[in-house]
Amino acid sequence: MAYSDKVIEHYENPKNVGTLDKEDPNVGTGLVGAPACGDVMRLQLKISDEGVIQDAKFKTFGCGSAIASSSLVTEWVKGKTVDEAATITNKEIAKELSLPPVKIHCSVLAEDAIKAAIEDFKKKKAARGK
Amino acid sequence: MKLPIYMDNHATTPLDPRVLDAMMPYLKEDFGNAASRNHVFGWKAEAAVEAARKQVALLIGADPKEIVFTSGATESDNLAIKGVIDFYRGKGDHIVTLKTEHKAVLDSCKRLERARQERIDELKVLRLGELAGRDVTVEEIPTLEIKHDLENDAQFQRWVSKVQAGARVTYLDVKKDGMVDLEQLKAAITDKTVLVSIMLANNEIGTVQPVNEIGAICRERGVLFHCDAVQGLGKVPFDVTASKADLVSITAHKMYGPKGVGALYVRRKPRVRIAPIIDGGGHERGMRSGTLNVASIVGFGKAAELARAEMPEEARKLEKLRGRLLDGLKKKLDMLVVNGSWEHRLPGNLNVSFAYVEGEALMMAIKDVAVSSGSACTSASLEPSYVLRACGVDEDMAHSSIRFGLGRFNTEEEVDYVIDLMARSVSRLRDMSPLYEMAKEGIDLKSIAWTAH
Numbered sequence: 001m002a003y004s005d006k007v008i009e010h011y012e013n014p015k016n017v018g019t020l021d022k023e024d025p026n027v028g029t030g031l032v033g034a035p036a037c038g039d040v041m042r043l044q045l046k047i048s049d050e051g052v053i054q055d056a057k058f059k060t061f062g063c064g065s066a067i068a069s070s071s072l073v074t075e076w077v078k079g080k081t082v083d084e085a086a087t088i089t090n091k092e093i094a095k096e097l098s099l100p101p102v103k104i105h106c107s108v109l110a111e112d113a114i115k116a117a118i119e120d121f122k123k124k125k126a127a128r129g130k
Numbered sequence: 131m132k133l134p135i136y137m138d139n140h141a142t143t144p145l146d147p148r149v150l151d152a153m154m155p156y157l158k159e160d161f162g163n164a165a166s167r168n169h170v171f172g173w174k175a176e177a178a179v180e181a182a183r184k185q186v187a188l189l190i191g192a193d194p195k196e197i198v199f200t201s202g203a204t205e206s207d208n209l210a211i212k213g214v215i216d217f218y219r220g221k222g223d224h225i226v227t228l229k230t231e232h233k234a235v236l237d238s239c240k241r242l243e244r245a246r247q248e249r250i251d252e253l254k255v256l257r258l259g260e261l262a263g264r265d266v267t268v269e270e271i272p273t274l275e276i277k278h279d280l281e282n283d284a285q286f287q288r289w290v291s292k293v294q295a296g297a298r299v300t301y302l303d304v305k306k307d308g309m310v311d312l313e314q315l316k317a318a319i320t321d322k323t324v325l326v327s328i329m330l331a332n333n334e335i336g337t338v339q340p341v342n343e344i345g346a347i348c349r350e351r352g353v354l355f356h357c358d359a360v361q362g363l364g365k366v367p368f369d370v371t372a373s374k375a376d377l378v379s380i381t382a383h384k385m386y387g388p389k390g391v392g393a394l395y396v397r398r399k400p401r402v403r404i405a406p407i408i409d410g411g412g413h414e415r416g417m418r419s420g421t422l423n424v425a426s427i428v429g430f431g432k433a434a435e436l437a438r439a440e441m442p443e444e445a446r447k448l449e450k451l452r453g454r455l456l457d458g459l460k461k462k463l464d465m466l467v468v469n470g471s472w473e474h475r476l477p478g479n480l481n482v483s484f485a486y487v488e489g490e491a492l493m494m495a496i497k498d499v500a501v502s503s504g505s506a507c508t509s510a511s512l513e514p515s516y517v518l519r520a521c522g523v524d525e526d527m528a529h530s531s532i533r534f535g536l537g538r539f540n541t542e543e544e545v546d547y548v549i550d551l552m553a554r555s556v557s558r559l560r561d562m563s564p565l566y567e568m569a570k571e572g573i574d575l576k577s578i579a580w581t582a583h
C-alpha cells in the first residue's frame with residue numbers, strides 16, 4: 001500500500017510522543033482501541049483550569065496511519081479549548097492525511113481518543129468539585 | 131551490499147541466472163509449439179519439454195509420465211481437489227484438510243462445499259413446495275424446513291443421499307506448533323472420504339508436516355493423499371515413494387524458476403485419475419489442455435535440477451543464516467516470540483512476533499527490507515493471519531508478527547543489516563507504544579476492558 005507524504009512525515013517524525021502524569025488533576029487520559037484489533041491509542045491532554053489545552057502527548061500501538069493520526073491530533077488540539085477540540089472529526093483527520101478507505105478506522109480512533117481524554121478530564125474535575 | 135534487501139522468499143524467489151540462461155533460446159529462436167508434430171520447431175520444443183519433465187520428476191522421485199504441467203500451484207491445487215472429487219464421486223465426496231492450508235486449497239474446498247449446499251437448497255425448495263402445496267422460495271427454507279421437519283423426511287433424505295455436486299469438507303485444527311494431529315486425522319477419515327489434502331510446508335510459519343506418516347495413513351485407509359509441496363521442495367527432502375503421495379502440487383517460482391508455471395504430480399501406480407478442469411486440445415494426457423509454456427517449463431526443469439543438486443548445502447546455509455538472524459534479534463530485543471514449530475521447520479523460515487509493535491508499522495520502518503507480516507493491516511480481509519490464529523496465537527501477537535523468508539541469494543552481511551535495522555525500529559516503535567509502557571509497568575493487558583471497534 002502506498003502512503004501519503006503526510007502519513008510518512010508524521011510516522012517518521014511523530015510529534016508529541018510521550019507520557020503525562022495521569023495522576024495530575026489537569027491531565028485527561030483517553031485510551032481507545034484494542035490490542036486484538038491491532039490498534040490502541042493513548043492520548044493525554046493537559047488542560048488549564050480555564051479549559052485550554054496546554055499540552056498533548058500520545059502513544060500508539062498501530063499501523064503507520066494510526067500513528068500519523070494520533071500525532072496529527074496532538075498538534076491540532078494544542079492551544080484549543082476543550083470545546084473546540086471536541087469538534088474535531090475523523091473526516092477532517094482522514095482528509096488531512098489522505099487516508100484510503102481501509103484506514104478510515106485510524107482517524108475514527110483518533111477522534112475517539114480526543115473525546116475520551118476530555119471525558120476523563122471532566123470526570124476528574126467533577127470529582128474534585130465534590 | 132545493495133538495497134533494498136529481499137527477505138520474502140516464501141512469496142516468490144528471484145530467478146536464478148542459470149535458469150534464465152536455460153530459458154533464453156526458447157524465448158528466441160526455438161519458439162515452436164510442443165504439439166506441432168510435423169516440423170523441427172515442434173520437435174525441438176517437445177524435446178525440451180520432455181527433458182524438463184524428467185528434471186521435475188527427478189526432484190520428487192517420480193516417473194516423468196506422472197508430471198502434468200500447469201500454470202502454477204494454484205491451478206495444481208484446484209485441479210487435484212476438484213479433479214479428484216469429480217472423478218471419484220461414485221466412491222465418496224468427503225475431503226479432509228487443515229485450517230492452515232494455502233487459500234488455493236481452502237477456497238477450492240469452500241467452493242465445493244457451496245456447490246453441494248446449493249444443490250441441497252434446490253432440493254429443499256422442491257420438497258418443501260410439495261409439502262406446502264405451493265411454490266416456495268429459498269428465503270423461506272429456514273422457517274419451512276423446521277415446520278415440515280425435513281431432517282426426518284425420508285423422501286428428502288433419499289434425495290440428499292443422491293446429490294452429485296460439490297463435496298463435504300473437514301478442516302482439521304493444528305497443534306499450537308502448527309503440526310497436524312495424526313490421531314485427529316485418522317478419526318476424521320470416514321467411508322465417504324476420498325481425499326486428504328495436507329501441505330508439505332506452511333508458507334507462513336514454515337512448519338513441515340510429517341508427510342510420510344500422513345501418506346501411510348491414507349494408503350492404509352484407502353483414500354488419496356494430495357500434498358501441496360510448493361514451499362518445501364528443494365528445501366527439505368520429499369519423495370513420492372516415501373510419502374506415498376498420490377497428487378503433489380509444485381510451482382517453479384518458489385524455487386528460483388519463473389512465475390506462471392507449475393505441475394501436478396499424478397500417481398500412475400496405483401493409478402490415480404482426475405477429471406480435467408480445463409477443456410480443449412487434450413494436452414498433458416487430457417488432464418490439462420492448453421499450449422505448453424515451453425520456455426517457462428524449460429526454466430522450471432532447470433530450477434528443479436538445481437534445487438535437487440544444491441538442497442543439502444543450501445539448507446545448511448539457510449539454517450545458519452536463520453540462526454544468526456534470530457540470535458542477533460534476541461541479543462538486541464526482549465519480548466519476541468517465534469511462531470510455529472522450531473524443530474519441524476523450513477530452514478529459511480523465521481516467523482516472529484515482536485510484542486507491543488504492530489506489524490505494518492514495523493514494515494514501514496524497515497522499508498528497505500522486503501518481508502511479510504501477519505498483521506490485518508497488510509491483508510485485504512482486515513483479519514490477522516488465519517494461520518497464526520489456527521495455531522492459537524493471540525490476535526495482538528498475530529498483528530505483531532513478521533515473516534522472514536531467507537533464500538539462496540541472501541548473505542550474512544544482509545542478515546546483520548536487518549538485525550540492526552529491526553532492533554532500532556522495534557525499539558523506536560516500542561517507545562511509542564502504550565502497550566509496551568503498560569507491560570513494563572507490570573499491568574496485565576488482558577485485565578483491561580478494551581473498546582473493540
Ligand SMILES: Cc1ncc(COP(=O)(O)O)c(C=O)c1O
Nearest residue numbers: 202203204232234333358360381
Ligand atoms: C503453499 C502454497 N501453495 C500454493 C501457492 C500458489 O502457487 P502459485 O503462485 O504458483 O499459484 C503458494 C504460493 O503463493 C503457496 O505458498
